[in-house]
Amino acid sequence: MTQPLISVEHVSKSFGGIQAVRDCSLTVQKGSITALIGPNGAGKTTLFNMVAGFMPPTAGRITLDGEDITGKPPHQLFARGLVRTFQIPHEFSAMTVLENLMVVPMEQAGESLLVALFVRGRIHKQESEIRERAEQVLEFLRLTHLRFERAGNLSGGQKKLLELARTMMTDAKIVLLDELGAGVNRTLLAELATDIERLNREQGYTFWLIEHDMDLIARLCDPVIVMAEGTVLTQGTMAEIQANPAVIEAYLGAGAAARRTAP
Amino acid sequence: MEQTLFGIMMYFVAMFTIGGIYAIIVLGLNMHWGVSGLFNAGIAGFFAIGAYTTAILTTPTSPKHLGGFDLPVWLGMLGSMVTAGIVAYGVGRICLRLRADYLAIATIGIAEIFRLVLKNETWMTNGTRGITNVPRPFEDFATPWSQIAFLGVVILVVAATYFIVERALDAPWGRVMRAIRENDTAAEAAGKNVVRFRLQAFVFGAMFMGLGGAMTAHAFKFIGPEATEPLLTTFLVWVMLIIGGSGNNRGAILGAIVVWAIWSMTQLVTGFLPPDWAVRASLLRVFLVGLLLQVMLQNFSGGLIPEKSPKIGDRQKQTPAP
Numbered sequence: 297m298t299q300p301l302i303s304v305e306h307v308s309k310s311f312g313g314i315q316a317v318r319d320c321s322l323t324v325q326k327g328s329i330t331a332l333i334g335p336n337g338a339g340k341t342t343l344f345n346m347v348a349g350f351m352p353p354t355a356g357r358i359t360l361d362g363e364d365i366t367g368k369p370p371h372q373l374f375a376r377g378l379v380r381t382f383q384i385p386h387e388f389s390a391m392t393v394l395e396n397l398m399v400v401p402m403e404q405a406g407e408s409l410l411v412a413l414f415v416r417g418r419i420h421k422q423e424s425e426i427r428e429r430a431e432q433v434l435e436f437l438r439l440t441h442l443r444f445e446r447a448g449n450l451s452g453g454q455k456k457l458l459e460l461a462r463t464m465m466t467d468a469k470i471v472l473l474d475e476l477g478a479g480v481n482r483t484l485l486a487e488l489a490t491d492i493e494r495l496n497r498e499q500g501y502t503f504w505l506i507e508h509d510m511d512l513i514a515r516l517c518d519p520v521i522v523m524a525e526g527t528v529l530t531q532g533t534m535a536e537i538q539a540n541p542a543v544i545e546a547y548l549g550a551g552a553a554a555r556r557t558a559p
Numbered sequence: 560m561e562q563t564l565f566g567i568m569m570y571f572v573a574m575f576t577i578g579g580i581y582a583i584i585v586l587g588l589n590m591h592w593g594v595s596g597l598f599n600a601g602i603a604g605f606f607a608i609g610a611y612t613t614a615i616l617t618t619p620t621s622p623k624h625l626g627g628f629d630l631p632v633w634l635g636m637l638g639s640m641v642t643a644g645i646v647a648y649g650v651g652r653i654c655l656r657l658r659a660d661y662l663a664i665a666t667i668g669i670a671e672i673f674r675l676v677l678k679n680e681t682w683m684t685n686g687t688r689g690i691t692n693v694p695r696p697f698e699d700f701a702t703p704w705s706q707i708a709f710l711g712v713v714i715l716v717v718a719a720t721y722f723i724v725e726r727a728l729d730a731p732w733g734r735v736m737r738a739i740r741e742n743d744t745a746a747e748a749a750g751k752n753v754v755r756f757r758l759q760a761f762v763f764g765a766m767f768m769g770l771g772g773a774m775t776a777h778a779f780k781f782i783g784p785e786a787t788e789p790l791l792t793t794f795l796v797w798v799m800l801i802i803g804g805s806g807n808n809r810g811a812i813l814g815a816i817v818v819w820a821i822w823s824m825t826q827l828v829t830g831f832l833p834p835d836w837a838v839r840a841s842l843l844r845v846f847l848v849g850l851l852l853q854v855m856l857q858n859f860s861g862g863l864i865p866e867k868s869p870k871i872g873d874r875q876k877q878t879p880a881p
């Protein structure tokens with residue numbers, strides 16, 4: 297087996313008394329579309345938060361491309377090509393949709409205060425390039441008509457798309473999507489699935505996504521990792537997962553698997 | 560008759576001079592709070608550092624305090640911005656990593672420490688007696704022209720400050736700052752080093768607070784520890800920003816002028832009060848300004864000139880993209 301893109305090794309996280317993630321180990325392979333599923337409160341979002349650098353684990357180690365990234369801040373991981381979206385959209389609400397995207401690209405000369413004050417010439421050209429990329433991303437996600445809208449005025453589903461759009465403003469290696477589908481209508485979701493597949497195939501993005509829509513997962517993802525009570529329950533293809541009584545039990549409670557297999 | 564007119568004119572010249580100096584400081588605070596959401600409750604500290612730096616740099620040599628170094632005024636003002644910036648860097652390095660409200664507490668504390676140091680380190684600052692003989696540009700001119708020329712300098716510095724902060728905000732740097740203020744977690748997710756940007760804004764804003772302190776020392780040709788009391792600097796500057804319109808640089812300037820006009824007119828009124836009332840006058844003024852703030856916040860919560868938002872979008876609406 298090749299070196300995994302992401303490797304989570306015996307990671308735990310507790311918030312005071314609550315142990316949200318316990319001794320969790322898993323890998324995400326380069327070029328894959330890996331799913332992370334599990335009942336609410338299983339610790340999926342917390343695991344994403346740790347992998348993307350938004351909170352340090354209480355124990356364990358996380359590597360990206362073989363390099364230890366445990367506890368590294370998000371902007372450093374972003375620079376290494378690891379980006380994420382949020383389950384609850386985090387938009388810059390008083391800024392336009394276009395600005396929300398234009399803020400993202402790295403190494404903008406005009407982000408330096410000195411350049412901003414004294415070397416304006418260097419800003420304009422780069423701004424129009426960034427603008428063009430943002431327009432392309434918006435078109436790809438069918439958001440062009442909203443580009444001058446205040447991001448805070450978007451619907452829940454549109455904000456989710458803006459989350460995805462943000463990850464497309466950089467040349468990411470791996471994108472972590474936290475319940476992108478929740479709140480997005482089904483037609484659009486199907487289109488998004490196609491887009492994700494295309495980005496994966498054509499641009500080599502690796503995706504790791506938390507999702508509840510089983511049809512979407514069945515269509516897109518391999519492998520599927522199942523989390524329950526803070527740790528990895530099992531992992532496999534969708535068919536394997538669906539046939540696993542332990543998974544059904546985790547979702548529906550003890551006894552459910554037995555009842556389901558009875559008739 | 561002519562004399563009253565002359566008196567009124569001089570009153571306005573003085574009012575706009577001090578109001579203009581306040582505008583520089585309020586622009587600095589707008590960079591901290593209005594733009595970056597950094598709660599600086601120790602404006603007086605940066606003000607004091609700026610005022611004493613230029614006083615020490617530009618006064619003729621004196622046995623009563625450190626220096627003076629007899630440098631030109633513009634160099635003194637530059638020095639004030641540099642020292643205020645360096646101190647802000649130190650404070651920011653420690654405090655900006657912590658939770659947001661710690662910055663308020665830390666800046667109050669640090670401003671108090673500076674005030675005490677300036678009061679007590681007599682070898683450096685001449686203690687409570689302060690530093691005299693601070694040069695004022697054009698002080699050799701005859702009476703109205705000297706004051707008017709200095710007002711000209713103040714207006715020039717306000718204009719330059721306004722130009723600089725607007726330029727920074729109208730660039731990707733300003734866009735990142737607004738993004739951080741909107742949602743710092745999302746800014747992190749967008750790959751921005753939030754702590755570093757905040758530190759830059761903190762240093763940037765503090766430099767103008769230091770510059771305002773320097774201008775004050777030159778305006779009065781004197782700086783003593785009373786000038787750095789938090790009431791006249793920290794409190795009043797905050798009121799100016801909130802009344803003028805937090806987040807808007809033109810609002811910041813207008814707020815400084817309006818509040819200073821009101822403040823100095825109440826001084827005029829309290830001058831007519833019986834002596835035993837006059838003692839309480841300063842408290843009365845604080846009360847009046849507090850009342851004004853209350854009324855403003857209830858009726859115009861965005862200030863006199865509220866922040867325009869979203870800025871870039873508006874402009875681009877007029878020139879749609881290809």
Ligand SMILES: Nc1ncnc2c1ncn2[C@@H]1O[C@H](COP(=O)(O)OP(=O)(O)O)[C@@H](O)[C@H]1O
Pocket residue numbers: 311314315316334335336337338339340341342343
């Ligand atoms: N910041 C936090 N502080 C305290 N508890 C938290 C925090 N974040 C998550 N938790 C708890 O950790 C557990 C796992 O949450 P989460 O990772 O959001 O689950 P999932 O995304 O799988 O639904 C839950 O019990 C949740 O209440």
Ligand SMILES: [Mg+2]
Pocket residue numbers: 340341342383
């Ligand atoms: Mg979750």
